[in-house]
Amino acid sequence: MSEKKIKxxxxxxxxxxxxxxxxxxxxxxxxxxxxxDIFLGQVRADEIDGKLVAAIDYSAYDEMANKVFDExxxxxxxxxxxxxxxxxxxxxxxxxxxxxxFVFTSSKHRAMAFDAxxxxxxxxxxxxxxxxxxxxxxxxxxxxVNK
Amino acid sequence: xILKLKYFGMIAEAVGKENEEFECANxxxxxxxxxxxxxxxxxxxxxxxxxxxQSFVEPTTLLKDNDEIALxxxxxxx
Numbered sequence: 001m002s003e004k005k006i007k008x009x010x011x012x013x014x015x016x017x018x019x020x021x022x023x024x025x026x027x028x029x030x031x032x033x034x035x036x037d038i039f040l041g042q043v044r045a046d047e048i049d050g051k052l053v054a055a056i057d058y059s060a061y062d063e064m065a066n067k068v069f070d071e072x073x074x075x076x077x078x079x080x081x082x083x084x085x086x087x088x089x090x091x092x093x094x095x096x097x098x099x100x101x102f103v104f105t106s107s108k109h110r111a112m113a114f115d116a117x118x119x120x121x122x123x124x125x126x127x128x129x130x131x132x133x134x135x136x137x138x139x140x141x142x143x144x145v146n147k
Numbered sequence: 148x149i150l151k152l153k154y155f156g157m158i159a160e161a162v163g164k165e166n167e168e169f170e171c172a173n174x175x176x177x178x179x180x181x182x183x184x185x186x187x188x189x190x191x192x193x194x195x196x197x198x199x200x201q202s203f204v205e206p207t208t209l210l211k212d213n214d215e216i217a218l219x220x221x222x223x224x225x
Contacts, residue, residue: 061153061217125222125225
């Protein structure tokens with residue numbers, strides 16, 4: 001039995017606006033799509049005890065995380081009538097203001113694209129073994145925990 | 148038996164390493180967890196989940212030689 005090849009969702013460093021634009025462009029040939037929805041996660045310069053977050057250094061249990069991302073994507077296809085769904089997540093340093101997560105769902109109509117995009121994003125937050133070290137401007141750090 | 152342990156995020160920082168081989172007698176996930184808390188006192192006050200071969204299993208699950216065990220602190224993706 002051949003094992004399904006699991007896609008690597010991780011991108012080294014921030015996700016660039018160019019990558020997002022290119023991804024949209026690639027879908028213009030798929031003329032059965034009538035609606036896209038996009039979620040972008042951006043690193044916030046939170047102030048904690050008077051110190052500003054300058055960047056988040058993301059790490060992950062890569063093999064397990066990629067399996068989890070794949071399961072989330074598969075379950076989104078089961079729940080919603082989607083044409084496409086893509087997930088990209090950063091690893092390494094992402095500075096405040098830069099993008100760390102890109103979820104892109106496409107469907108015939110808007111409701112499915114909206115619902116699936118939210119579902120995928122919430123599932124990632126809850127289930128993907130990804131860890132974030134919030135680095136302050138003075139180079140001290142603390143570990144981020146999803147609420 | 149020998150287990151392949153992997154530590155992530157704040158757990159790796161607390162134990163001072165990202166992976167190690169751990170030799171122990173036959174044990175369950177919860178018994179291994181107690182052994183690790185004895186070895187690394189800082190773990191006692193930390194919040195983490197244990198994955199066995201990249202899946203979450205019952206605490207009573209028996210471990211096998213060469214299993215990959217990961218200590219995963221709270222997730223922060225997205």
